[in-house]
Amino acid sequence: xxxxxxxxxxxxxxxxxxxEADWYVKPESPxxxxxxxxxxxxxxVPWYVVGNGSNLLVSDTGYQGVIISMxxxxxxxxxxxxxxxxxxxxxxxxxxxxxxxxxxxxEFAAGIPGSVxxxxxxxxxxxxxxxxxxxHSLTVLTADGGVRTLMREELSFGYRESSIAREGMxxxxxxxxxxxxxxxxxxxxxxxxxxxxxEKQPLEYPSAGSTFKRPAGSFAxxxxxxxxxxxxxxxxxxxxxxxxxFVINYENASASDIYRLCRExxxxxxxxxxxxxxxxxxxxxxxxGADRKEEEG
Ligand SMILES: Cc1cc2nc3c(=O)[nH]c(=O)nc-3n(C[C@H](O)[C@H](O)[C@H](O)COP(=O)(O)OP(=O)(O)OC[C@H]3O[C@@H](n4cnc5c(N)ncnc54)[C@H](O)[C@@H]3O)c2cc1C
Numbered sequence: 001x002x003x004x005x006x007x008x009x010x011x012x013x014x015x016x017x018x019x020e021a022d023w024y025v026k027p028e029s030p031x032x033x034x035x036x037x038x039x040x041x042x043x044x045v046p047w048y049v050v051g052n053g054s055n056l057l058v059s060d061t062g063y064q065g066v067i068i069s070m071x072x073x074x075x076x077x078x079x080x081x082x083x084x085x086x087x088x089x090x091x092x093x094x095x096x097x098x099x100x101x102x103x104x105x106x107e108f109a110a111g112i113p114g115s116v117x118x119x120x121x122x123x124x125x126x127x128x129x130x131x132x133x134x135x136h137s138l139t140v141l142t143a144d145g146g147v148r149t150l151m152r153e154e155l156s157f158g159y160r161e162s163s164i165a166r167e168g169m170x171x172x173x174x175x176x177x178x179x180x181x182x183x184x185x186x187x188x189x190x191x192x193x194x195x196x197x198x199e200k201q202p203l204e205y206p207s208a209g210s211t212f213k214r215p216a217g218s219f220a221x222x223x224x225x226x227x228x229x230x231x232x233x234x235x236x237x238x239x240x241x242x243x244x245x246f247v248i249n250y251e252n253a254s255a256s257d258i259y260r261l262c263r264e265x266x267x268x269x270x271x272x273x274x275x276x277x278x279x280x281x282x283x284x285x286x287x288x289g290a291d292r293k294e295e296e297g
Pocket of ligand 1: 014048049050051052053054055056070087111112113114115116117118119120121122123124125126164165169170171172201203207208209210282
């Protein structure tokens with residue numbers, strides 16, 4: 001198991017910002033993972049699990065605890081139309097394997113830069129499909145340290161959420177129920193969606209994708225654009241000119257820059273349209289310093 005002290009979290013988050021984690025560990029088996037969580041509990045040290053860090057903003061003061069990376073859970077195989085993937089497997093790898101095996105269902109996920117575990121926990125989705133549409137079951141480490149396999153119906157998936165976080169479970173492995181398809185057609189669909197992403201999204205800058213959840217009856221990007229906020233900056237963070245739903249790390253942004261810009265966008269959209277935008281990005285660490293500076297400024 002890899003264990004590192006004082007690990008910069010900007011190396012592990014797609015925003016490329018944030019301070020250090022006191023400890024960063026990479027277990028490679030459920031037993032090692034259980035050992036880490038047990039030791040943390042015994043020592044009263046908090047821990048937090050990360051997949052690919054593509055929906056995560058860690059504060060500049062870092063994380064005073066143990067970051068558990070699931071990268072080591074990397075098994076990937078297919079049997080019939082079931083694809084089994086460890087929680088650390090990048091979605092594009094799972095989607096590419098499905099494609100090669102002539103299995104359809106994961107095309108929508110190929111361009112989401114998350115891990116299988118993070119995407120399952122968040123019920124990530126795109127282009128009209130969500131993880132819950134293809135997840136057959138998840139094998140999890142439960143809050144009391146047991147390993148259980150839960151069927152899709154038991155996971156109460158919602159919009160960008162599931163019972164995984166609510167019940168303090170960790171995803172170890174996912175089974176996807178896919179359909180027989182044609183490799184060429186699956187690849188074509190993946191390429192088409194990837195073209196759309198490149199066209200619409202500011203993929204040339206670090207970000208965490210859509211910063212805010214889609215509010216009922218509208219789109220966050222549309223509301224932000226209508227409030228005239230494209231190009232709005234806070235330090236090195238900026239509301240993308242290409243897609244207003246993305247807050248980007250334009251130029252060496254700190255996590256506080258990104259955080260303050262998110263809050264400013266929320267405030268101005270509320271004033272302009274009366275809508276409360278909710279962050280889709282997960283915050284980790286202490287942002288009270290950024291809040292204080294916002295009040296002073
Ligand atoms: C350019 C770009 C485009 C994006 N496009 C989309 C999109 O189209 N659709 C979409 O839904 N999202 C999108 N995202 C956001 C992000 O990729 C997804 O939310 C993704 O599912 C997050 O996965 P992750 O492994 O990076 O999770 P992380 O960011 O590492 O973690 C996210 C949350 O999941 C939890 N978590 C991670 N792994 C596990 C695990 N094994 N068990 C339990 N909990 C876990 C973490 O604790 C955290 O709360 C985009 C991001 C970027 C940067």
